[in-house]
Amino acid sequence: MLIYNTLSRKKEELIPLEKDSVRMYVCGITAYDYCHIGHARSTVVFDVMVRLLRHRGFKVSFVRNFTDIDDKIIARAAAEKISSEEVAEKYIRAFYQDMDQLGVLRADIEPRATSHIPEMISLVQLLEKKSFAYSTPSGDVYFRVRKMDHYGRLSGRNIEELHSGTRVAPGDEKEDPLDFALWKSSKPGEPSWESPWGWGRPGWHLECSAMSHRYLGIPFDIHGGGQDLAFPHHENEMAQSEAAFGRQFVKYWVHNGFVRVNSEKMSKSLGNFVTIGEIFSGFLPEVLRFFLLTKHYRSPLDYSTQYLLEAEKAVKRIYSTIELLEAAMSRNKWSKKGHFSQVHEEIQEMERKWDQAMDDDFNTAEALGHVFSLVRLANKMCENKSFSKCESGREIMDRILRIIKSWGRVLGLFNKPSSEFLGQLKSIRCTRSNLDQHHIQSIVDRRQLARKNKDFALADNLRDELLQMGIEVMDTPEGARWDFS
RNA sequence: GGCGGCAUAGCCAAGUGGUAAGGCAGCGGUCUGCAAAACCGCCAUUCUCCGGUUCAAAUCCGGAUGCCGCCUCCA
Numbered sequence: 075m076l077i078y079n080t081l082s083r084k085k086e087e088l089i090p091l092e093k094d095s096v097r098m099y100v101c102g103i104t105a106y107d108y109c110h111i112g113h114a115r116s117t118v119v120f121d122v123m124v125r126l127l128r129h130r131g132f133k134v135s136f137v138r139n140f141t142d143i144d145d146k147i148i149a150r151a152a153a154e155k156i157s158s159e160e161v162a163e164k165y166i167r168a169f170y171q172d173m174d175q176l177g178v179l180r181a182d183i184e185p186r187a188t189s190h191i192p193e194m195i196s197l198v199q200l201l202e203k204k205s206f207a208y209s210t211p212s213g214d215v216y217f218r219v220r221k222m223d224h225y226g227r228l229s230g231r232n233i234e235e236l237h238s239g240t241r242v243a244p245g246d247e248k249e250d251p252l253d254f255a256l257w258k259s260s261k262p263g264e265p266s267w268e269s270p271w272g273w274g275r276p277g278w279h280l281e282c283s284a285m286s287h288r289y290l291g292i293p294f295d296i297h298g299g300g301q302d303l304a305f306p307h308h309e310n311e312m313a314q315s316e317a318a319f320g321r322q323f324v325k326y327w328v329h330n331g332f333v334r335v336n337s338e339k340m341s342k343s344l345g346n347f348v349t350i351g352e353i354f355s356g357f358l359p360e361v362l363r364f365f366l367l368t369k370h371y372r373s374p375l376d377y378s379t380q381y382l383l384e385a386e387k388a389v390k391r392i393y394s395t396i397e398l399l400e401a402a403m404s405r406n407k408w409s410k411k412g413h414f415s416q417v418h419e420e421i422q423e424m425e426r427k428w429d430q431a432m433d434d435d436f437n438t439a440e441a442l443g444h445v446f447s448l449v450r451l452a453n454k455m456c457e458n459k460s461f462s463k464c465e466s467g468r469e470i471m472d473r474i475l476r477i478i479k480s481w482g483r484v485l486g487l488f489n490k491p492s493s494e495f496l497g498q499l500k501s502i503r504c505t506r507s508n509l510d511q512h513h514i515q516s517i518v519d520r521r522q523l524a525r526k527n528k529d530f531a532l533a534d535n536l537r538d539e540l541l542q543m544g545i546e547v548m549d550t551p552e553g554a555r556w557d558f559s
Numbered sequence: 560g561g562c563g564g565c566a567u568a569g570c571c572a573a574g575u576g577g578u579a580a581g582g583c584a585g586c587g588g589u590c591u592g593c594a595a596a597a598c599c600g601c602c603a604u605u606c607u608c609c610g611g612u613u614c615a616a617a618u619c620c621g622g623a624u625g626c627c628g629c630c631u632c633c634a
Contacts, residue, residue, distance in 0.1 A: 146632070439573055548596060
């Protein structure tokens, strides 16, 4: 398995520190607002990584934290006139609601910063003892960046470059402008904890160092997060952890690319973000999840409604094939004739390619291409009557179905009953177009009656009427069905 | 200003040295009372541009242009 390591800027063979087990930490959200598509992407991408690693037989210990104390939470609490705890609680709950719908598995451990204050304090004390940290008269504690060799190694910058961009603010108690806060003294009214340096709260980077150490030990295998966390967050995390424990912190650093809108990063400050909840009012969660996996996780992903519509069609195509296979399988008479060893070979080749794509730095975009190859094969098989009626044809259809489901379990897709997905799709599309399913059905019924009476002119008129509403009628041996065109 | 990334058809997108996956849209055909779905066929002699290396380049190197990100909170 290959995994791209930000530290080396190369794909590397994934060799866990401990054979067959992977310890993985991903930076979760700061709970101060609803999640947008960018959060969805990061969470889904790492969810797929965990699923694939487990599928490949690794025992994965997966930690994803919540930052539940920070400046923005405090600001939000003031704005909403509730406590910081309530702010964090509210948005953590919203996170679960969104991510559960997206099919994101819970992490094994989901620690919160405020539950690990003692660990953080002892980490700072350890850094102080090793003189990597110093406290100031006002009760702040800073990390001495210049004392750390190779600072900037992760994000690819050096201290001198960084230094040229900084200024010393008047009244700053830092020895060096590059130093970052490990502990911040609190202002009156702010949430605070008692510490050797007085009442205060932890700096942002500290929690991840403390919690990863506690739950995974050091070093551990994979540390992930959004690209924007590489600097300063992960750089500082690495510096303080390696300074404190005197050994390597993380073996593989993994960063996902941004979601963009009109080629710009989706972000709060630009105001171009779309929350997950907003998407769900018009699209099924599985469509969003599929969309997020249509591009390689490290590349930027452009978002637009049009792309979501395309993803919707694609997922529908896959579920339609699943439905077709399930319907075919429900037959109970099978002839003994026919054997299709070549088809089995073809399928095996697709499996090989799928595995290879996923094992090459989690190339879900390519892997989805192979899903469609399999779908086309399945449709072709179902089309072929001599094939779809014989015993060995049944075996192949069963095999394809099991492969799609198995791939789907890794991707977190395609595992709903097809009738459930297709039904939900219909109803959400009705919502989107402001149409009533019963009304549509009544027109379809009238058309069926007209057809029965061979009044094709009326039947065609009704078809046109439906078409104007964006509805297409399909005449099948089992009767008329309708769907959005 | 410093550092980094990206550029593949009408759109989305994979492909890091061996002759361009896949999806959407479009076109022709099979099927159909007409349709739809599905299937079959077509749809980039070419990968932003200009040089170079090589038997061979979308892939490697140099340059140009364009877009984006990080350097401050950000998934």
